[in-house]
Amino acid sequence: MSATTTQEPVAEVRPQTPWSASRSVRAKSGGTLLLSGLLAATIVLFTGAAGIDGWAVMFLGVSLLVALLRTARVGGKERRDAVMRVVITAAAVASFTPWLSIFGSVLLKGWPGIHINFFTQDMRTTVPDDFLEFGGALHAIVGSILMVTIASVITLPLGILSGVYLTEVRGRLTFLVRFVVQSMSGVPSIVAGLFIYTTWVTATESFSAFAGALALAVLMLPTVARTAEEVLKLVPEDLRAAGYALGARQWRTALMVVIPTVRSGLTTAAILGIARVIGETAPLLLTSLSNSALRFHPFDGPIASLPTYVFGYLQIGTEYAIARAWSGSLVLLVIVFILFTLARRFGGKDKR
Amino acid sequence: MTTTETPTPREVTVIFNREDRIFRGVVTGGALTSLVVLGLIGLFLFMRGAQIFGDKGIRFITGTNWTAGSGDGVIPDDFSIGAMLVGTIIVSLIALVIALPLSVGGALYLEFYAPQKVRGILVTLLDLAASIPSLIFGLWGIQVFTSFGERWAVLINDWLGWIPIFSVEFDNFGRSPFIAGCVLGSLIVPITTSVAREVYSRTPRDLVDTCYALGGSKWGAIRAVVIPYGKSGVIGGAMLGLGRALGETVAVYLLLNLVFRYNFRILESEGGNVASLIATKFGEATEYELKALVAAGFVLFLLTLVVNMTATTIVQKTTPRA
Numbered sequence: 001m002s003a004t005t006t007q008e009p010v011a012e013v014r015p016q017t018p019w020s021a022s023r024s025v026r027a028k029s030g031g032t033l034l035l036s037g038l039l040a041a042t043i044v045l046f047t048g049a050a051g052i053d054g055w056a057v058m059f060l061g062v063s064l065l066v067a068l069l070r071t072a073r074v075g076g077k078e079r080r081d082a083v084m085r086v087v088i089t090a091a092a093v094a095s096f097t098p099w100l101s102i103f104g105s106v107l108l109k110g111w112p113g114i115h116i117n118f119f120t121q122d123m124r125t126t127v128p129d130d131f132l133e134f135g136g137a138l139h140a141i142v143g144s145i146l147m148v149t150i151a152s153v154i155t156l157p158l159g160i161l162s163g164v165y166l167t168e169v170r171g172r173l174t175f176l177v178r179f180v181v182q183s184m185s186g187v188p189s190i191v192a193g194l195f196i197y198t199t200w201v202t203a204t205e206s207f208s209a210f211a212g213a214l215a216l217a218v219l220m221l222p223t224v225a226r227t228a229e230e231v232l233k234l235v236p237e238d239l240r241a242a243g244y245a246l247g248a249r250q251w252r253t254a255l256m257v258v259i260p261t262v263r264s265g266l267t268t269a270a271i272l273g274i275a276r277v278i279g280e281t282a283p284l285l286l287t288s289l290s291n292s293a294l295r296f297h298p299f300d301g302p303i304a305s306l307p308t309y310v311f312g313y314l315q316i317g318t319e320y321a322i323a324r325a326w327s328g329s330l331v332l333l334v335i336v337f338i339l340f341t342l343a344r345r346f347g348g349k350d351k352r
Numbered sequence: 353m354t355t356t357e358t359p360t361p362r363e364v365t366v367i368f369n370r371e372d373r374i375f376r377g378v379v380t381g382g383a384l385t386s387l388v389v390l391g392l393i394g395l396f397l398f399m400r401g402a403q404i405f406g407d408k409g410i411r412f413i414t415g416t417n418w419t420a421g422s423g424d425g426v427i428p429d430d431f432s433i434g435a436m437l438v439g440t441i442i443v444s445l446i447a448l449v450i451a452l453p454l455s456v457g458g459a460l461y462l463e464f465y466a467p468q469k470v471r472g473i474l475v476t477l478l479d480l481a482a483s484i485p486s487l488i489f490g491l492w493g494i495q496v497f498t499s500f501g502e503r504w505a506v507l508i509n510d511w512l513g514w515i516p517i518f519s520v521e522f523d524n525f526g527r528s529p530f531i532a533g534c535v536l537g538s539l540i541v542p543i544t545t546s547v548a549r550e551v552y553s554r555t556p557r558d559l560v561d562t563c564y565a566l567g568g569s570k571w572g573a574i575r576a577v578v579i580p581y582g583k584s585g586v587i588g589g590a591m592l593g594l595g596r597a598l599g600e601t602v603a604v605y606l607l608l609n610l611v612f613r614y615n616f617r618i619l620e621s622e623g624g625n626v627a628s629l630i631a632t633k634f635g636e637a638t639e640y641e642l643k644a645l646v647a648a649g650f651v652l653f654l655l656t657l658v659v660n661m662t663a664t665t666i667v668q669k670t671t672p673r674a
Contacts (some may be wrong), residue, residue, distance in 0.1 A: 027406050053500055081569035090467060091457020095545065097475065098538035099481040102492045109495070157519065161382025169379050179664060180387045185654065186660030188599025192629045193650040195393045218393075248370060251375035279485020282601035284521070285631055298538045306627055307487050311602060314491060322495070336483050 023280075036062040060090050103333075110330025113323045118331075122304075123292040128313060128321040137328055138311035139294040143209060147288065147305060148274055150213035150298060155220045157272050160259075162221075164186075165230025167235070168254045178229075183223035192218040192303075200289055209298040212288030212305065218278040224273040231265030232258065250265030264346040271346065275339040279332055281307035306332050393653060400646025401619075403640075404431065412644075413437060415653060417631070418612045422642050431644035435612050439529065439624025440652075444597035446533025446618060447547045452590050458541070459548035459586075460574060464670035476547075482542035490603035498607075501531040504654060505619045518618050529623040532593065532607040536600055540593035547589025549580035551670065588666030595659040599652060601627040627653045 021029070040058035044050075067082035118136040126135030162181060166174055195213040201207055232287050243253030259266070284290075289302035290312050297303075310328040313321040404412060408431070415432025462474055493501075505525040512518040525531075555578045563573035604625040610632060611622035612642065630645050630652075637645060 050503065051500070053504070059657070077569050077572060081571040084571040084574075088457045088460050091454050092461035092466075092474075095454040095458040095538070096477065096481075098492075099477065099484070099542075101496060102484060102488060105496050106488060128435070158382050158385045161379050162386060165379045165383030167378050169383075171376070171380055177383045177387065178525045179661075180390055181669075182664040182668070183657060183660050184386050184390050185542040185551065186595040186656055187657050188627055188661075190599065190630050191393065191397070191649050191653045191656075194630065194646060195396060198396050198646055205499075218389060221389070222473055225386060254375070264372070275483050279487055281485070281487045282627065282631055284611070285639070286634055307485065307602075308465070310487055310491065310546045314494075314606070325491060326495075329491055332485060333488060336485070337480065340480060340483055 032066055033063075036066055056093075056152050062087070063090075069282065086321075098325045106326065106329050106333050109323070109326040110328075110333075114330065118327060122210060122294040124294070128316050128324065129318065130317050131329075132320060132323055134326075136256070137306065137309055137331065139291065140304040140306045140328065141287070141331065142294060142296065143291070144278060144307075145162065145300060146296065147209050147213040147216055148278055150210060151216040151220050151277060152270060152274060153222050154213070154217045155273060159221055159224025159273065160228050163232045164259070165253060166229045167232040168240075168250070168258060181225045184218075185226070187218065188283040189215075189219055189280050189284075190286070192216075193286035196283070197286045203306040204299075206300070206341075207287060207289045207302045208300060209288055209295075212284050212303070213245035213298070215283035215287045216280060219280060219283065220273040220277045222277045222280030224269045227269035227272050228266060231262045231269060235261050254347060258267070268343045268347040271339050271343040277309055277335050278335055281311050283310070284308050306335075342344040374427060394657075396661075397646055397650035397653060399641055400648045402643050404647040408432060412647065416613050418633070418644075420638060423638075424581075429638075429640055429644075431641060433626055433629065433648045435614050436610070436624035436629045436648070437627045437651070437655075438614055438616075439608075439610075440533055440598055440626050442618060443529050443533050443608065443615070443623060444573045445595055445623060446529060447536035447540055447597045448590060448594050450534060450537030451544050451593055452586075453486055453545035454537070455548050455589075455593075456542050456579075456586060458545045459552050460578070462549055463552045464570060464574060464578070474589060478545055482546060486539055486600055486603045489539045490606035493531070493603060497535055498526055499533060501534055502526055505530050509619050517616055517618055521617070522621065524621045525611055525619055527607060527609045527621050527623075528617045529608065529620075532604050532623065532625075533618070535603055536597045538550055539579070539600065539603060540596050543596060544586075544589045544593040547592060547667065548582065548586045551585030551589070552578055555581045558656075584666055585670040588663050591659055591663035591666065595656050595663060598659060599627055599656045600625075601631050604628045605631050 014033035037059060040055055040062045043058045043062070044055050053125060057197055063086045067086050067159075068079065069078040071082045115130045115133055115136075117133060119141070120138055121134070122133045122139035123137075124139075135225075162177060165171065166178060193215045195218065196211050200211045204211070238255055239257055239261060243257040244250075248256070284305050284307060288305060289310070290308040291302045293304075293305040295301070295303050306328055310325045310332065313328065314325040356559055363416070400444050408415070412432050414434045415430075416429045416435040418425065418436075419430045419434055421427045458478075462471060462478070466474060475595065503523040508530075509520055509525070513520070521671060559577045559581075560573050563577055568576065605628035606624060607667035608623045609621050610624055610629060612624070613622075626648050630649055633641065633645055
């Protein structure tokens with residue numbers, strides 16, 4: 001290697017991306033897209049194919065045609081590539097559309113029922129068909145919070161223990177525990193409800209918030225256990241070794257080094273578990289039923305919850321009752337989204 | 353020149369004292385709760401439903417009747433879930449047939465086609481969609497989607513009505529297995545898409561680049577490398593989705609007419625589903641009927657457990673844990 005004598009001041013090198021589309025190419029493909037859309041709209045107008053879905057199908061057809069025409073003069077390989085690009089994009093659009101439609105309709109149809117009374121009143125003195133300015137879902141929100149809290153108190157320690165077993169103790173049953181947790185996450189929610197009904201509810205001869213919480217705990221446990229395992233796995237082995245090197249026993253290392261390291265990760269586990277069960281309806285239909293009055297007692301009689309509130313008013317089926325159901329869904333969805341955002345916030349912290 | 357061996361760290365050996373053993377015992381106990389709970393679910397449901405299995409035998413799963421007796425013995429109790437089981441499987445299969453291509457396409461789009469900026473948003477959306485409660489899917493299905501679904505059903509019936517499964521007895525297309533299947537499909541798409549995306553993202557980058565270097569197109573690389581590589585993972589993901597669809601209650605409850613006879617015409621306004629049977633009949637069930645419902649729950653539990661365990665085995669095999 002020869003030593004360079006003079007060093008030219010080098011201009012800052014910016015990474016080149018020769019493969020990315022130039023402006024003219026982008027303009028062209030944008031134009032094609034626009035024209036295809038217009039063409040599809042024209043076809044829809046003249047053939048009587050109906051609605052947004054009809055338009056989407058026509059647009060797909062036109063796009064495929066454009067892809068074929070564009071590659072007519074090049075080989076079959078390019079043609080297949082162009083066609084598959086359209087097909088795959090269409091599949092993505094088709095799978096995302098229902099979710100966007102759900103978000104949109106919950107927001108649009110739920111919003112009219114959201115008044116301050118929705119959060120301050122129960123339905124004790126209100127009939128479902130009263131104007132939306134009367135009555136609310138306070139009892140349902142309180143019931144949901146009560147049950148989810150009890151379920152978390154039961155599940156969280158168990159879930160964390162399960163995670164600690166898989167990452168710290170690593171006993172002989174590791175494979176089995178992991179397998180069972182995974183299989184348990186597939187237990188149908190109605191079966192969880194039925195289980196608690198045949199055990200707790202028949203034994204205490206009473207539907208109650210606690211019974212509902214137990215059913216939710218069954219569904220929540222696998223989520224918490226799995227997430228706890230995932231975050232505990234992120235703890236570097238060095239930290240454990242350091243703990244041992246300082247003379248700490250395994251239990252001290254686990255409790256005072258490993259678990260504090262992933263505190264926010266374990267919060268994520270709890271939040272994801274809550275998000276998993278907050279909207280569960282089926283098990284509550286069998287364990288906590290519903291109620292139109294605000295109640296706080298966990299062991300005494302049926303209690304309302306947001307999912308059963310939505311379910312119940314949807315079943316009543318009159319205009320204002322359905323509006324109440326949509327508003328309940330909106331609150332439920334907002335809660336899920338808040339939990340989701342919190343989980344992300346906490347989840348990002350440990351990874352560094 | 354001598355090769356110097358890089359010393360590898362020795363496996364840390366810990367000698368457990370009594371405190372450690374207590375700690376390990378407690379943790380093991382906690383970890384085994386899920387095993388115990390799973391066992392108890394099976395045990396209790398079986399015990400409570402045992403009388404039905406004894407009374408009806410195999411006819412409990414093959415028969416179609418669900419008649420609550422008059423109590424005085426004039427009309428005898430007759431409970432069996434054949435029609436509901438078949439209905440459950442039909443609806444779930446429709447959901448799977450819809451969800452599988454969509455989620456494979458969606459996952460490929462996210463991994464290989466989506467522009468970088470859009471991708472992050474779409475992935476967030478996907479995660480969000482996975483946490484939408486199924487109740488809201490049901491609400492949306494009955495209030496928003498049904499009008500679309502009915503129109504599609506009419507179209508399918510017009511064009512393909514000569515195929516037996518697309519024929520109808522009555523011109524009523526609402527609350528059919530088709531519509532319930534479509535909504536269940538969009539409910540399981542987030543699950544299958546996430547698994548598929550996970551598997552596809554593990555495709556060795558080198559192999560894909562090799563494809564490009566050999567002059568392959570994007571689709572060429574996907575077909576030659578990505579899809580074969582992710583095949584069993586995607587199948588596992590699909591089975592996870594199937595397990596979810598088999599056990600779904602409220603969404604199907606809201607979207608399907610339960611009719612107690614075998615029905616293979618998917619556009620007809622009648623169908624069956626074990627989970628929603630339980631939710632429907634639970635409220636006014638007699639004691640004996642309740643036992644039949646618990647027995648039905650036990651069958652459903654076994655069915656989903658088998659599907660899920662298979663799925664878990666496949667997924668765990670194909671996505672080795674880091």
